[in-house]
Amino acid sequence: LTQAYLDRIAAEDAELGSYLHVDPEAALGRATAIDEAGTAGTGLAGIPVALKDVVVTQGVPTTSGSRILEGWEPPYDGTVAARLKAADTVLLGKTNMDEFAMGSSTENSAYRVTRNPWDPERIPGGSSGGSSAAVAAGLAPWAIGTDTGGSIRQPAALTGLVGHKPTYGSVSRYGLIAFSSSLDQAGPMARTVLDAALLHEAIGGHDPLDSTSIDAPVPVLAESARRGAGGDLSGLRVGIVRELGGEGHTDGYEEGVLARVAEAVALLEGMGAEVREVSCPAFDLALPAYYLIAPSEASSNLSRFDGVRYGLRVGDDGDRDLDEVMALTREQGFGAEVKRRIILGTYALSSGYYEAYYGQAQKVRTLISRDFTAGFDQVDVLVSPTTPTVAFPLGSRVDDPVAMYAADLCTLPASLAGVPAISVPCGLSDGLPVGFQIMAPALADDRCYQVAAALE
Ligand code: GLN
DSSP: OHHHHHHHHHHHHHHHOOEEEEOHHHHHHHHHHHHHHTOTTSTTTTOEEEEETTBOBTTBOOOTTOGGGTTOOOSSOOHHHHHHHHTTOEEEEEEOOSGGGOOSSSTTOSSOOOOBTTBTTBOOOSSSHHHHHHHHTTSSSEEEEEESSSTTHHHHHHHTOEEEEOOTTSBOOTTBOOSOTTTOEEEEEESSHHHHHHHHHHHBSOOTTSTTOOOOOOOOOHHHHHHHHTOOOTTOEEEEETTTTSTTOOTTOOHHHHHHHHHHHHHHHHTTOEEEEEOOGGGGGHHHHHHHHHHHHHHHHGGGOSSSSSSOOOOOSSSSOHHHHHHHHHHHHSOHHHHHHHHHHHHHHSTTTTIIIIIHHHHHHHHHHHHHHHHHHHOSEEEEESSSSSOOBTTSSTTOHHHHHGGGTTTHHHHHHTOOEEEEEEEEETTEEEEEEEEOOTTOHHHHHHHHHHHO
């Protein structure tokens, strides 16, 4: 199995650009050891997996898509990597991503362009675009992504995959290179809902090494996916979020996307679900709130990249002092979007502006959480498109950050509130995949899988 995927990578990836690092010898060595141990076929043993390059892997280059980490080989495994290793999966390689997970198209990677297998002139989504392209093109059976504001769900939607952002705190962040710590979550990207559930079960559950980890048992998800596949949703209450593509809120949404989403809702109704519209007024403010909170946290998290501790160091020639070396390293090591976020975040946190920007954004975050609470008083799940549009052409938004940020319109509310959300394919528009998003209350990830499986 590992050999088959390595062959496909060798044949296709020069063009596709989904991986940053593949070590065929190491992968085959591991696969052979599992064959010899005779465990292949028990659980996930022997199944290959690709990891987004934001996941720290012992002795395996980890860059988070940035020049500043070029050449860094971590001395330890992040929990997600460790759990997959303990399950005897085979690491195929590390996948491309927007630098430090900042982006929606993978075009902010310092290393390479990743293409959408459905149309090589289009983006595969981001920031987990290497993972989405690899799985969609059959260069990995499944992959791990991370989602801060949509980076699992959006690339999954744009490449026809299932992608789930778990409840915040339910998958360990230990050994994920931090972007925005109050938002980051790792999760599965797969071709089927059941696959996603199985991969999620392997990485989820409490971890004492992450102080925000929830002390709850590993969720039972595969069973929910199997149950959902039965197609009986009688008694399930579904709320369509008006603010995410509903009446009066269709600006920026493609007609084809809204049509596929309406068809998916009709299918849910046909399976016995009770559908109504739910209004979540604060969702309109999710985008500006996110683009204050995430850069603020990033500006603090990225201060560790100082040219001393990891990776790149520039100008250390004996004539320059420490400050100069740090400044030169950061100047050359970070790309434009990362610098934009650091500047935005530093500004939003600076004295005199803190209350006006960061403080306001935190208040909006509370309002969004309250909208979810009120919504889940009326319905079991909330639904929307995953993205306002299908995959856009490469290069079409790189010079317009605000247009790029709009790709996250539908995914940001669940991120800000920490609730689980899944994207499941719901058909094509102009020959390109459309994603349907299902959001549930915190720790009810099983509901996302159940409803998604019913639609599959
Ligand atoms: N596109 C969003 C951003 O650029 C979300 C990224 C993510 O979820 N990692 O911040």
